[in-house]
Amino acid sequence: MRAGSHVSTQGGYKMAAKRAMQIGASAFQYFPKNPRSLTIKTFDPTDAAKCAELCKANGIASITHSPYPTNIASEDAAHRERTALSLLNDLAIAEACGSLGVVVHFGVYKGEDALEGYKNAILTLSAVASQWNGKAKLLIENQAGDHTDMGMTIEELAQIRKLAQDPHKIGFCIDTCHLFASGVWRGERDAEWLDKARELHILEHIAAFHLNDSMYPTGERRDRHAVIGEGHIPREGFEWLLQHPDLADTPFIMETPAGKDGTHREQLALVHRIGGAS
Numbered sequence: 001m002r003a004g005s006h007v008s009t010q011g012g013y014k015m016a017a018k019r020a021m022q023i024g025a026s027a028f029q030y031f032p033k034n035p036r037s038l039t040i041k042t043f044d045p046t047d048a049a050k051c052a053e054l055c056k057a058n059g060i061a062s063i064t065h066s067p068y069p070t071n072i073a074s075e076d077a078a079h080r081e082r083t084a085l086s087l088l089n090d091l092a093i094a095e096a097c098g099s100l101g102v103v104v105h106f107g108v109y110k111g112e113d114a115l116e117g118y119k120n121a122i123l124t125l126s127a128v129a130s131q132w133n134g135k136a137k138l139l140i141e142n143q144a145g146d147h148t149d150m151g152m153t154i155e156e157l158a159q160i161r162k163l164a165q166d167p168h169k170i171g172f173c174i175d176t177c178h179l180f181a182s183g184v185w186r187g188e189r190d191a192e193w194l195d196k197a198r199e200l201h202i203l204e205h206i207a208a209f210h211l212n213d214s215m216y217p218t219g220e221r222r223d224r225h226a227v228i229g230e231g232h233i234p235r236e237g238f239e240w241l242l243q244h245p246d247l248a249d250t251p252f253i254m255e256t257p258a259g260k261d262g263t264h265r266e267q268l269a270l271v272h273r274i275g276g277a278s
Helices: 013-022 045-058 077-096 114-131 154-163 176-182 192-199 235-242 265-274
Strands: 002-006 027-030 061-065 101-105 137-141 170-175 206-210 251-254
Touching: 002 265, 013 027, 013 045, 013 061, 027 206, 027 251, 045 061, 045 077, 061 077, 061 206, 061 251, 077 101, 077 114, 101 170, 101 206, 114 137, 114 154, 137 154, 137 206, 154 170, 154 192, 170 176, 176 206, 235 265, 251 265
Parallel strands: 002 027, 002 251, 027 061, 061 101, 101 137, 137 170, 170 206, 206 251
Antiparallel strands: none
16 A cells, blocks of 8 residues: 655655655655746756655655646636646656656636536646646546535546547546545445446546545535544545555555644554554
8 A cells, every 4th residue: 555645845856755755655745836826837857856766766656736726627718728838837847756647626617607617627638638748647636516516526537538638648636535525425335436437447547546534524515634533534434445456556645634743644654554554
């Protein structure tokens, strides 16, 4: 089982990998640039290469998370254009750091025609994929339903990838809190959503999980992450997921509140116990 948490890039990308190693993580997530801006970042390729080398030498997997303003479904064409350029920048950084890909939310559309939102998302993903030739992938993240009805179901994930140009450049990052908040998962073992993911050929394209507990009960569509073991997702649900043979090499990365020491060290130890690690 691969597991870790989101870490800071203060001091550079290699330093982010070192932070992950310091808590015993075998996976981590980081922001490739300022998380509050779509401004293109000119990054240090030497630092990125050192991050990639350190991760490869120690068997550590990583993913990046696109900045908060990223919105592939926006009704604003200019914003979608900025989003596409930003994502290409994120992908270049991810590639240089040896990361699996860039997490991008399914998107929020606030116009009157919901179908237009789906169309926007597909066009934006296609615009990015058609211009990208690296190994790092766009990783679409399922949504909790707190800001939009879009992107909560496995069927939607399958369709957006199928309809986008160059779908082989697109994968997924599944958030457990979002699954739970949306009501797609109630925290049970042998959940239907995983069977559906297998049936629709989503399972083999899941590059990572966001391993988050939920502050609120299932179906309330409130995206509030809780410390692992302190939220509403049953332990048996986490056990089933973390011990699932089809996900043995898939990174599980926490975006939960840090512990008293400012790290996820204690939560990571708990995750390893839940996952059956000795």
